Amino acid sequence: QRQNANLLERFERLEGGRSTCNVGLLGYTYDTQHDGMTATTETDSGQLAEIAFTKKQNNTLLRLSYSSSIRTTTIAHSAARWYFQIDGQECSSPETIDIGMYQSDTGNTHVPAYLTGVCSATSHGRIGQGQHTITVHVGQLVTHRIANAGSGWVTLSFLEVQEICPPF
Numbered sequence: 001q002r003q004n005a006n007l008l009e010r011f012e013r014l015e016g017g018r019s020t021c022n023v024g025l026l027g028y029t030y031d032t033q034h035d036g037m038t039a040t041t042e043t044d045s046g047q048l049a050e051i052a053f054t055k056k057q058n059n060t061l062l063r064l065s066y067s068s069s070i071r072t073t074t075i076a077h078s079a080a081r082w083y084f085q086i087d088g089q090e091c092s093s094p095e096t097i098d099i100g101m102y103q104s105d106t107g108n109t110h111v112p113a114y115l116t117g118v119c120s121a122t123s124h125g126r127i128g129q130g131q132h133t134i135t136v137h138v139g140q141l142v143t144h145r146i147a148n149a150g151s152g153w154v155t156l157s158f159l160e161v162q163e164i165c166p167p168f
Helices: 005-013
Strands: 023-030 048-055 061-073 078-086 091-093 098-103 111-119 132-141 148-150 160-162
Touching: 005 023, 023 111, 048 061, 048 160, 061 078, 061 098, 061 132, 078 148, 098 160, 132 160
Parallel strands: none
Antiparallel strands: 023 160, 048 132, 061 111, 061 148, 061 160, 078 098, 078 132
């Protein structure tokens, strides 16, 4: 996992300088464990990526983004769900941020996926100023049995966190 401080500088140049609430693109990580043909993470249930993030203000939202190639395979009529957690809890406001994939047969189709959304609170309350751990997980979609899930596959996955200033 690597964080790239230069991205904040590039973001600020594109945006014409710092925003009035002094936040912007603050966290970015690549999946550096995988390259070439070994890129698939064969995790049906568990954590896929993690980034430590310092939120600068209390009155802001987090915009979370994860990009990867995903697939479900082997088990017909099964599904998997990819989702974010902030400090071990899913987003509750405005809503959970997740995507699901259903497998009707035993095929092996890989699709590009971009999971993104904003979050202001979890079941523990508003996401306040300070250090937070943002994670991406894969697991069971409650309406179906767990699929044989895959994430990655000859692609570079990334996790991005951005603090968004008011007005929203």
